[in-house]
Amino acid sequence: MTTTLQDCQALDAADPLRGLRAQFNIPAGTIYLDGNSLGVMPASAPARVAEVVTREWGTDLIQSWNKHGWFQMPGQVGDKIARLIGAGAGEVVATDSTSVNLFKVLSAALNMVQADAPNGQLTRKRIISERSNFPTDLYIAEALCKQHGMELVLLEPEEIASALTAEVAILMLTHVNYRTGAMHDMAAVTAAAHAEGILTVWDLAHSAGAVPVDLTGAKADFAVGCGYKYLNGGPGAPAFVWVNPLHANRFWQPLAGWWGHAAPFAFTPDYQPAPGITRYQCGTQPMISLAALECGVDTVLAAETLGGMAALRAKSLALTDLFIRLVEERCAGHGLGLATPREHAQRGSQVCLTRDEGAYAIVQALIARGVVGDFRAGDGGIHKDILRFGFTPLYIGFEDVWHSVEHLKQVLESGEWQRPEFNRKHAVT
Amino acid sequence: MTTTLQDCQALDAADPLRGLRAQFNIPAGTIYLDGNSLGVMPASAPARVAEVVTREWGTDLIQSWNKHGWFQMPGQVGDKIARLIGAGAGEVVATDSTSVNLFKVLSAALNMVQADAPNGQLTRKRIISERSNFPTDLYIAEALCKQHGMELVLLEPEEIASALTAEVAILMLTHVNYRTGAMHDMAAVTAAAHAEGILTVWDLAHSAGAVPVDLTGAKADFAVGCGYKYLNGGPGAPAFVWVNPLHANRFWQPLAGWWGHAAPFAFTPDYQPAPGITRYQCGTQPMISLAALECGVDTVLAAETLGGMAALRAKSLALTDLFIRLVEERCAGHGLGLATPREHAQRGSQVCLTRDEGAYAIVQALIARGVVGDFRAGDGGIHKDILRFGFTPLYIGFEDVWHSVEHLKQVLESGEWQRPEFNRKHAVT
Secondary structure (H helix, E strand, O other): OOOOOOHHHHHHHHOOOOOHHHHEEEOOOOOEOOOOOOOOOOOHHHHHHHHHHHHHHHHHHHHHHHOHHHHHHHHHHHHHHOOHHHHHHOOOOEOOOHHHHHHHHHHHHHHHHHHHHHHHOOOOEEEEOOOOOOOHHHHHHHHHHHOOOOOEEOOOOHHHHHHHOEEEEEEEEOOEEEOEEEOOOOHHHHHHHHOOOOOEEEEEOHHHHHHHOOOHHOOEEEEOOOOOOOOOOOOOOOOOEEEEEHHHHHOOOOOOHHHHHHOOHHHOOOOEOOEEEEEEHHOOHHHHHHHHHHHHHHHHHHHHHOOOHHHHHHHHHHHHHHHHHHHHHOOOOOOOEEOOOOHHHOOOOOEEEEEOOOOHHHHHHHHHHEOOOOOEEEOOOOOOEEEEEEEEOOOOOHHHHHHHHHHHHHHHHHOHHHOOOHHHOOOOO | OOOOHHHHHHHHHHOOOOOHHEEEOOOOOOOOOOOOOOOOOEEHHHHHHHHHHHHHHHHHHHHHHHHHHHHHHHHHHHHHHHHHOOOOOOEEEEEOOOOHHHHHHHHHHHHHHHOOOHHOOOOEEEEEEEEOOHHHHHHHHHHHHHHHEEEEEEEEOOOHHHHHOEEEEEEEEEEEEOOOEEEEEEHHHHHHHHHOOOOEEEOOOOOOOOOOOHHHHHOOOEEEEEEOOOOOOOOOOOOOEOOOHHHHOOOOOOOOOHHHHHOOHHOOOOOOOOHHHHOOOOOOOOOHHHHOOOHHHHHOOOOOHHHHHHHHHHHHHHHHHHHHHHHHHHOOOOOEEEEEOOOHEOOOEEEEEEEOOOHHHHHHHHHHEEEEEEEEEOOOOOOOOOOEEEEOOOOOOOOHHHHHHHHHHHOOOOOOOOOOOHOOOOOOO
């Protein structure tokens, strides 16, 4: 029996999380399936940002560092993010960009490997990652490898298990792949790495706020993540960094700025790292953007009384299941393929479709209709061009899924996507 | 003949820059002498920030990366800052924190030194700086020295000239000292360093927007600076980084994130640095805070039609001269010393006073009266406790100077500063 619009409306009516959408002002006429690139604005953000600008900065000025707790903001927002990723209070700071934080944790991990090398002889000279990992992660790892005389080895997901050998120092993975939405089993992969003495670094850019993450349970070593995707923190919001408390006090990273000092206001000329995660702070953080990030994180925490990440996950899977089913039922014969795993355990909160030609133009035609997904180019080889649709269960409903597939069907059936205006390639993020 | 309140009022009336103060909403009853720590809010900032939050993020969402030029913002704001520091268009980006940017330029400078070493044998193994340089600069340099097996040598200003030898790789200085307001002669110091084959790295945290800076004329090698002091960019505003175009394309730094890639949206797995300064970008930047920074930079650029930095400098010197003279005339006998040089060529835009006891409490008593300066602790040795007063010529007038000295006089004569509530030490930035 095929699914109908009425079925989707019934699913929305029965959705216990439906009320969470009221936290956002989504533009009329838009079905926003790009929350995995830039989350939508929480309705609370304009007033909170205005307060930081006009009252805290404008009126209280320098006194706000104490009066409004600016100096504590990275830890305060970090503590909230911690609740979404299976970390404890005091284990996360919201700071800098994902790339900069990745540099910090990779540096710290390399320092650990160096310190633990028998007789100081470094035999582990490889960092392993996925070829289709988000490029900036690879660039940062490549830079560190260049500095340390190491090798960055890029593999397909299925090649990773057999590559975990005594030559490997660090396994660096993005938990949910940005292109395909494929998700690693964090606990199993971490255990396999640890069995070979390999440290794990996880990028949670497409996980935090999207799927349940249990860094503590998985015994992960380091993690970083993004504030402006599923955490709805605003454009370029500060990122976050977590270090397993087992490692937090032991190790060192070279972005050793004053916000990571044990006594930042003593202004001593020598660096003494603060205990724990605080040493992963470096310079002064952008307070206005941090305040917006806190609004975003709060929109996810609002689900805590409704079942939290488990409930969001259940809805997310129902949404992506529905999208896949409707695409297959209603858009059959149009050359679409599925790049996202069907198995729940291997799927993040997005669905990626492939098509041999026209993927870019189809995405543009959908955007013109108000269905905002995005396009990611393939490499001409095994990684195909991708039509990417993110499903943020906080603000996407089942009827939205119906309409987005209906638009996709019409774009394909009408040949609308072949119009010249949709075929000009230009940069989108 | 002593100076009177009426004299100060006459100076304000004759001040061609007086109208620039209308760009700010300074809280009533406040004389804000802490713009060297956190500049005041431009009156344009709330509306511009609200536009970025509500319209760009809230309504246009992901399309704003193109539609509103978010991706170009670091370069766009950088180009504006360039006009204030003697740099060309395309030579500056506004990004990350000062500490992170300092790490980038020190790394790049060390890579240059390494590449230029005869037979690859590094003989220059020292970084030289001032003992009372801003601590985070020293921490970052210390971390890099630790990584590279080098030595960080900290000196008093008068010891630097004789320390410029063939063992030195880099001279890293803050142009205007954060504690004392003493200013280096950038061109002369750079020439002396270059004569010995030493690269120069300048921190412009207390210079940009405060004193004329001519990086190009001085033939400086690298510079970083702060967005939230004299540039009025808001709490924790992104910082900036400049590289002499002679070096910009040649060298590499390890914070090699996707925003510094030659083709960031090609998503290729290998890193290819963008030409010029763009390669000093790393990860995604906080757009809301960047927009506020642009408002702040615009308040300084508004002086361009009134004589620009030269006119601001003339007023700044007149303000600090007046403050010094009034303190000496009206607060004599109260144990105050002057830590800031009297010579114009050696003075930034602040005046620092010393007192053997009570410096912290006097600052607190002044703040309670609405005269906001700040306190910086000494080291118990030659660096004394400091009462620090910043004079931002954009919004401080001569009558403000009169009243601030009058308050200081009353605080000292009445013994008000000895009240218990002013003597509790707690952190201020």
